[in-house]
Amino acid sequence: MSEAPKKKRSTFIRLIALILPYKGLILFSLICMVGFNIFTAAPVYYAKDIVDGIVYGGKPELKQYFLVGLGLIIVFGLKGLFFFGQNYTIGYLVQRLITKLRQRLFNHMVGLSFSFFSKAKTGDLVSRFTNDLNVFQNTLVIGVTGPFRDIPRFFMLLGIMFYRSWELSLVTLIIIPATLLFIHIFGLRNKKAVSDRQISFSELSTLVIETITGIRVVKAFGMEEYEKERINKASEELYSNHMRSIIIDSYSTPVIQVIGASAGATIVVYGGYLIIHGVITPGTSPPSS
Incomplete structure (x- = not known):
């Protein structure tokens, strides 16, 4: 096996080790993601029945409009709550991981020999401590959490589309x-x-x-x-x-x-x-x- 896949696997294992202490938080976040996806798909699924009911249902009563409006408020309210739950927990998790990595990186750098610092560029070290960690943070948010949130929602909406x-x-x-x-x-x-x-x-x-x-x-x-x-x-x-x-x-x-x-x-x-x-x-x- 080449060095690149080994390095990627090693990095992934270390990342999992960092995340594992927060497994309860991750589970809660996944539940919120599922709830958010369900309440995102619900208006799409019921849009057909609402529109066809208005167009073909004869003279609609005010009660029907009231129920539709109330239903929309409830659905989007729950969707907002689930979004807050998933967004807050993911944000908290990512920031805790970045804080730990920042502390570990500094502790590691301080323990290196003087010859290392004489050869390394100061700006390079500062950039790794700031920019590289910011890039890693964006990778966590977009590359890791994105698929768990977006891919299930995509297939749910796709299924509704083909059904309709x-x-x-x-x-x-x-x-x-x-x-x-x-x-x-x-x-x-x-x-x-x-x-x-x-x-x-x-x-x-x-x-x-x-x-x-x-x-x-x-x-x-x-x-x-x-x-x-x-x-x-x-x-x-x-x-x-x-x-x-x-x-x-x-x-x-x-x-x-x-x-x-x-x-x-x-x-x-x-x-x-x-x-x-x-x-x-x-x-x-x-x-x-």
């Missing part, structure tokens, strides 16, 4: 891959921009710290202009990498929104065609025989 109208569901599934492809491309570009930005920040931090700690030497040899030039160059590099991230974010969002709007327009037009020809009802479900 397989025709519209197929149209949606044809469009989704294009959207995911663009998101993947933009994600890779943004990942590289963020990585370059962190490297630039580390280099700038190193230069600033080295200049300040060695200011006597700088002034003794009249190297102020040289140090200014180095800092200015590093600052411009950091600026360029920041702007790359901003540009990617700025054009990726509109492109994805246009793709989403095109998908919505296609579904509206095709759905209207199916309604006109009696294949589905306005509530997006095959009419009963």
Whole structure:
């Protein structure tokens, strides 16, 4: 087995060891995620019955509207409570893990030999203590908790879609891959921009710290202009990498929104065609025989 898979497995095992003491909190968070997904899917599932009841149910009574409104308040209220539960517990867990890792990292760094510190860049060490832990925090929130929260909800909503109208569901599934492809491309570009930005920040931090700690030497040899030039160059590099991230974010969002709007327009037009020809009802479900 190559070293890379072994390293990944070792990192994963250590991460599990850090998380295990909070298994009760994780279980509570998973319950909240399930509740949130259920109450997210519920309005979608019952939307057909509500719409068809209004359209085909004859003259509706005020009581019906009252019950629908009350039901929406209850559903979204419970959805909000479950969201708060999952969001708070995940946030608490992630912050506790980051705090532990930060403490362990500092304790480990302090125990290293003097030769290590003489070879390592100060800015590099500071960057690992700050930026790298922030990246790890984002990875935990998005990469670990995201699938447990989003994938079950996706399949629940997908199941409801196919149950209500397989025709519209197929149209949606044809469009989704294009959207995911663009998101993947933009994600890779943004990942590289963020990585370059962190490297630039580390280099700038190193230069600033080295200049300040060695200011006597700088002034003794009249190297102020040289140090200014180095800092200015590093600052411009950091600026360029920041702007790359901003540009990617700025054009990726509109492109994805246009793709989403095109998908919505296609579904509206095709759905209207199916309604006109009696294949589905306005509530997006095959009419009963």
